[in-house]
Amino acid sequence: MNKVFFLIFTCLLLCAGTHLAAQAFDYNRVTDHPRLLMKQGEELKIRESLKDNPEMQRVYNQIVGEADRLLICPTLTYKKEGRRLLAVSREALKRIFDLSFVYRMTGEDKYRLRAEQEMVSVCSFGDWNPSHFLDVGEMTMAVAIGYDWLYDGLAPETKALVRESIRLKGFAPSNDGEYNWFLKAGNNWNQVCNTGLVYGALAILESDGEEAAAVIERAMSSVPLSMKVYVPDGNYPEGYNYWGYGTSFNAMLIAALESAFGSDGGLCETEGFMPSARFMQYMAGTTGLAFNFSDARETTQSFPAMFWFASKLDDPSLLWNEKIFLTRGDTQFTAEEERFLPLILIYGTRFDMKKVTPPAAKIWTGHGKVPVALVRTGWDEGKGFYVGIKGGTASANHAHMDAGSFVFEALGVRWAQDLGMQEYYSLEKENVRLWNGDQDGQRWDVFRYNNFVHNTLTVNGAKHQVKGEVPILETYTKDAKLGANLDMTTLFGGDLKKATREVVLVKEQYLQVTDRVQAAGKPASVRWTMVTSATPRQIDSHTMELTKEGKKLHLIIDSPSAATFSVIDNVPSHSYDAPNPGSVRIVFDADVKAGRKETLKVRLVPVME
Template identity: 45%
Template sequence: MYNIVDGKIYSLTPIRREGLPGGGKIYSMKNKLFLTLTFIGLLAAVAFESAAQTQVLSTMEQTHPRLLLLKGEEKQLLQNIEKNPGWNKLHLAILTECDQLLDQPPVERIQIGKRLLDKSREALRRIFQLSYAYRTTGKVQYFKRAEKEMLAISAFEDWNPSHFLDVAEMTMALAIGYDWLYDPLSAESKSLIKRAIIEKGIEPSFENKYNGFLKAQHNWNQVCNAGMTFGALAIAEDEPALAEKVIQRSVKSIPLAIDHSYKPDGAYPEGFSYWGYGTSFNVLFNSAMEKAIGTDFGLSELPGYLKTAGFMQHIVGPTGLAYNWGDSGLKEGLTPAMFWFASKTDDPTLLWSQMEHLENASSRLVSNRILPAALIWGAHYQSSKVKAPKELLWTGQGPSPVAYMRTSWTDPDAIFVGFKTGSPSVNHAHMDVGSFVVDAQGERWAMDFGSQGYNSLESKGVDLWNRSQNSQRWEVFRYNNMAHNTLTFNDSLQRVKGYAKIDGVSSKASNLFAISDLSDLYTGQVQSAKRGVAIVNKKAVKIQDEITTGAKAAGLRWNMLTAAEAKIVNNHTIELTQNGKKMFLRFDANHPIELQTWSTKPTHSYDAENPGTIFVGFTTTVPAQSTLQVSAVLSEKIVKTTKASLADWK
């Protein structure tokens, strides 16, 4: 057993170093390292650190494969797959895909803008699935095709270390192939692949111009450390000092991302798609370490980490669409990491939506580059034994606090509301603080544009990654508050350094709600701005805003993005129609408002088109030294809700 102190790995078992004065006894406890040291004892501690490093590798599986699925574990995996039609269908889909790969040429080193990432990802997808196919069938054609891919990649001039995610995924790809196919690989192939892992993967990670990920608090940390650790574990018996150095470094670095990304309760600050990226690679790291050396050094038990599966589960509505705030997409399909979390927490309800993906497994699932991990972590689960979650509300704080609420997990027409706060300063964030989405009747009525392809902006010279207040980033149509379901005052931007959290919630099924004070986002524009979002009596969604002005009046635009056809019915109601279904958006305010619709036609040549969408809402001027209280109720039939200030919501 081990403990981590100041980023270094220590044994929890006392070790006696012969030949050192005083016996050199060093003890490491679970929470603190208690040392009573004289000057001679300090020398013993230095010697112990070296010994502990050696002992870490001494616990490593000495045979290949050692990553994720140990030698001989294929038998139990195949038995699990045979017991469940869904898993068997997925298994066969991988084999079919590998059959189609047999005659395809290996990936080429073709860079798009500053990235080689799509090639790295395709390499990982191919090698992982081909290696899986070989291990579960023993058919030599899968091995030969994987070897061909690996040798081609090994021959690349480099893996584009200037964008180190590319290197990380390429290293992981070769590490899995090298480890899983170790026995049939020739000595020459092993030498070429191992050299590539070291020289094009691991060694560049020690150059300061490339290893900024070590101090990052976001997905780069997780992905890059995972890739380097896979590479290190794959070649550890031949390069023990290098492997140990990489492992020690990763164990010290990854907590920076875990602390920022999951503390206190699992809300992932970069949103849906980047949860699928950063967290999946973090889980691959955890799983590889546990399998290869018997421990992840307690990293999976850091605050908030095991709770984050709830964030991923609750972020998807009954339409099957995620709340795609920030730089996110709408769908991901089967998410292998969820099966690891379910096993780790002994909570199969986390798989409620995943089992639906499994039962409807299609050939599209093979596009997931870590798909074999889903079978490794989840094939022992049977769909019939996975029950629906009970919680209808999930909230999380952190850099990007969120609240997700719904009326049912089993009704496809259930109401779902996602509510997002936080700050535009967070990595991959937009000016969307206070924004929301709504599902009802099997349709998404209030939506979010989500991301725009980075290269489409970077190639036009857009200063995309500068998050200062006056950055060109906020001129991108989809990124600023005018394009999100939130508030805009005097045509001004939200304050980049502003921050809002979830200030109050109700989990009562008949009165689900979340409240946030958004004032910090609008400093200098209004005195205060508060928003509450609720599902009332399981029938209607209510968005209530309370705006207080100071010495100056404030022009207000209240905005909601929708793909529905919109018709202003009267001075307080907008009718929305979509796929033969209808919803009404009714406003009640204590000041005059003017209902409006706006085009979503972009303003710059570099902006993505937004066909089939429209903004609906209202404008008004809030007089100086006054408070506007306005509620918007979205429902299938026009309903009136009780008038109460947010302070009185209970």
């Protein structure tokens, strides 16, 4: 790094009234290219480790196969879907990352030249769609990795084009108040956009030091705002898929800073961030399905960033779920996983996957904005029980009205389920105001998003209070009783004076859900709901037999004595709603007199044969 630049940058900080101590890094100590994630020579360690590591070899073959496929594909073109260019940006990241990685592993120029073509193509776009800045963040990261990893082999005119594009299509709009709201955001936009920009800054630090350093310093002030969501324990309020998105970028930010400067500026020390890897591990059930609360899908996936967490924490048990994905013959990587696959090899080849063992604890609990209790009694697929319980608030980013909801697995079957998210574009193209989360906002008219179709309580037929918050009151960690007790009172807008929900696995034999409610100054009608894709058969008014995949479970009302189960289909009422084939709701209602208390107790009992 040019020392003249460092002196100039220091003077600029002082002239701006900024103390030198506020500077996060010594820019004179930046490493040479390649400096992002995998430095020169580290390819040798990866190649050597592949010989005795079939899981890693499989990932490597996947990346090489994709790189070979890309050799004959046309380069990307500018094509928006609705207001997003994001699909193109993500594809660019996958292509350039894969091609550059395979070039570094093999030294074959065909991969370098093909990656360079892709970089020239996307850098020739008129813009990277700053009105939806995630698109800019991912595209900037894409060309930055190519620029850094292929630096010695790129044509001078390509280098100039990439540098100009990073400055004009990345940095410039990030300084525009019309687009840079993400700098003050507390969600994944902050993580993704800042990370992409920092990759761009690290890539061109020699040539554009002043501007690049300013981007890095700004990110070091901005990113901690988004990392507050992990406090105190690591559970991520946006749920399963968005952990994979926001946290993966956050981890890649830290990894790049460490590889370039030997320091992350203290980001790893943020409360809850490193423990969030364990949270995510417990978000996958024994069936291979996710606890898909909020805007999440039920399908689980591999998270390449988990290999970075395991390496950083020196904890191979974090890779148990990843090992299952990599050893399973039918595993297909999703598009999101595919664009980060090189991370698995960069960090995963440090482990012998044969020696990876599962975590020991049967329950993981996290508090914060969206508290969860996650019970998993077995780590082999289809073995043991899984219970996911959540509190929280509908006012959280990407939230549903699902506070108090739970999922339950036994006998290798998910019995109580969450329908999950509806894809955004399917709603946006119908002009649904999906992001209006006010109490009367249209978001809560979407069938899958309100409390009527979640495994929770509904009082007097009303939607949950958006600003209601449900904390965990108590966690049960002994084998006789595993689960949590939640305070749900604020969800019901004064219709109930008090409401608590206890969801516990009893002696690892059955799940018990106990709701204790007290009506306020007027009578209250309380509905208990559970969504399932099992086939129901009513045995009597208090007992429902569920059948799925040749297994059975009995759903039993222990109280109130007058309650009777009913089955309701999940056919939505709006044309814009997604269909929900094969699922139903099992419900019962309890009428509570003014001021009186009532207990709703239900058992979910697997039928052992």
